[in-house]
Amino acid sequence: MKNLDDREWLLTNGLGSFASGTVADARTRTYHGWLIAALDPPSQRTLLLSHIEASLEVANKVVALGTNYWGNDVIEPEGFQLLNSFEIEPVPTWVWQKDNWQLTRQIIMPHAERGNAVPQDNTSRVLIQYCYTGEVQGILRLRFMIADRDFHHQQQADPNLHFSQIVELQQIILQALRPGWIGTPWQLRWTQGEYQYDPVWYWNYRLPEETNRGLGDREDLFSPGYLTIDLEAGSCITLEAQVGASSALPALHNSEFSDAVQAEQNRLVQVFNFELDKNSSTQLQQQLLRASDQFIVHRASIAGPTVIAGYHWFNDWGRDTLIALPGLGLTTQRFDLAKGLLQTFGRYCRNGLIPNTFPDSGAEPSYNSIDAALLWIETLGLYLEATQDWDFLVEEYPIVQQIYKAFITGTKFNIQVDATDGLVSWDAPHIALTWMDAVIGGQPVTPRRGKPVEINALWYSALCWASTWAERLSQEEASESRLMNQARRYQQQAQKVKDSMQKFWNPTKSYLYDTIEPDDRLNSQIRPNAVLALSYQHSAFPTHQGRQILEVARQKLLTPYGLRSLAPEDLQYIGQCTGDVQHRDRAYHQGTVWTWLIGAFIRAWQRCHSEPVPCDWQPLLEHLHAQACIGSISEIFDGDAPHIPRGAIAQAWSVAEVLRHISSTAVSY
Secondary structure, eight states: OOOOOOEEEEEEEEOOOEEEEEOOOOOOSTTOOEEEEEEETTEEEEEEEEEEEOOOOOOEEEEEEEEETTTTEEEEEEGGGGGGEEEEEOOOEEEEEEEEEEEEEEEEEEOOOOOOOOOSSOOOEEEEEEEEEEEOOEEEEEEEEEEEETTOOOOOOOTTTTEEEEEEEEEEEEEETTTTTOOOOOEESSSSSEEEEEEEEEEEEEEEEHHHTTTTEEEEEEHHHHHHHHTTOEEEEEEEESOOOOOOOOOOOOOHHHHHHHHHHHHHHHHOOOOOOOOHHHHHHOOOOOOOHTTTEETTTTTEEBBBOOOTTTOHHHHHHHHIIIIIIITTHHHHHHHHHHHHHTTTTTTBOOSBBBBTTOOOOBBOOOHHHHHHHHHHHHHHHOOHHHHHHHHHHHEEEEEEEHHHHHHGGEEETTTTTOEEBBOOOOOSSSSSSEETTEEEOOOBBEEEEHHHHHHHHHHHHHHHHHHHTTTTOOHHHHHHHHHHHHHHHHHHHHHHGGGGEETTTTEEEEEEEEEOOOOOOTTTHHHHHHHSOSSSSOOHHHHHHHHHHHHEETTTEESSSTHHHTTTTOOOOOOOOOHHHTTTTOOOOOOOOOHHHHHHHHOOSSSSOOOOOOOHHHHHHHHTTSSSSOSOOOSSTTTESSOOOOHHHHHHHHHHHHHHOOOOO
């Protein structure tokens, strides 16, 4: 008997919509479905088409090809037993086979953009194609399984919940209805077959990944009916599920599937300026480029680009976007994208802070981050170095000044520069403002109030950038003396911060203190924030200290998948990020491995050493090809070996940081 393959696949469309499931074709998460549509891109993600249950009748024998978990711990049917192969490229492709027949299914989610253009519209759709090969004729029955619910929650059968359907030639128009509520209209179309109206509820699907995460794990799905198709050798049927309702669409043709595949290939070639080939090293880079593209989406509320932090459940976050931007936008030479993201964040700067979350329509941004503003300056600097776009510096320099003034004079959350040593401090109870931001019951799991080391390293780098920019602008503008004075002030403050950064040096451990707390206590836990402090464009620490820091990090934090968030010998270390929400949040930054931190380690190592970076890429590349989400990189891994992947199955900054550095280190696969 075959094992059920729970590896996952992911399709996206540039609007925040996605399709996802497992290789075995069983739904194991609330977030699995073939059309999860972002109705207000990239928000209001709504499951409409869960999947299609397929059965094949050949020689008077009916074979069920689906695979489902049920609430009584039964797997039925067991279609995965007949699954002969699965391929992820160019599109997810399943092949079921037995004796004298073979059935292939492919799925594609057409992209809403063409190149760097604004999305043509906000319509999300998915195409599914079945092709049959057999010695005898067959009959394919396809039962549609649908919903209309927020992608974070399961659907439950309800006497008050109804699905209207308008049956037309080779299509049905569907809409959920409940007293006082009208759902999203959408439609299913097909190229051939006879539709049978047969509304029925299917109760008690079980979602085992949600069981493991301590969340709701039961779902009811509705089926409006099924389609029957007579098959001969070489027969294909194509279906389309699309948001919206229209009787005026032209007839669907099988060629539309291959046209959509070709259009996506052409789009990727245009975006990344590469030619698709089978060379192993090139193929690896192209796989990472494809993965990176899945996070770039259009946000309707700002009419501009943004970055989904991770799939399935994350939205777009400021900190994550700015950390990922060099890999997603600069390494890939998508400079217009990088510029657009920087412009948007700059436009939303308030009180010297950059939002950590973008607003949905009619909502206010959230500014609960101390590092986003400083990361914006750091990323702006990297963009300018890569593009020499000095006109953009002129445009954005007032925002640099706004951030500087706010940090000097003080802003929200008691963020302020300490006049005595020039270091940035913050103090706000019940809030976590750094990237270690898990909070349980109003209490941060990793409280880092005071002066965090990586925040002050960013502050130092920001002052160095500002000094360089003011000096440059002074040579081009009439107000030369004012800008030169600014340059000198930034430079003097940078020197003061550099001197004060030695307060973080812990000679006993040859490492950096993680924070200087509000009462001046020194936190000596071994965390990766010391490595982050070495990784920015301008470093306040001399090479001999950097080498000692990196040696400690290599021994205690470095794993094949990234850096641990806490050294294993620490009494607060938690080696597995499992269990319910509280257990996972307690482990999130207390030893869990974060892949994105590998980029900081590489940059710091290259700054301090001339020898090759001591990174073995092989396990991470095997993960990319054959674990979790095939073709992408997970958010986190357990701190303990064997470092099982956890969290989001595809994470923007994980992919971005690997993409950013994999070409600069010796890699073979």
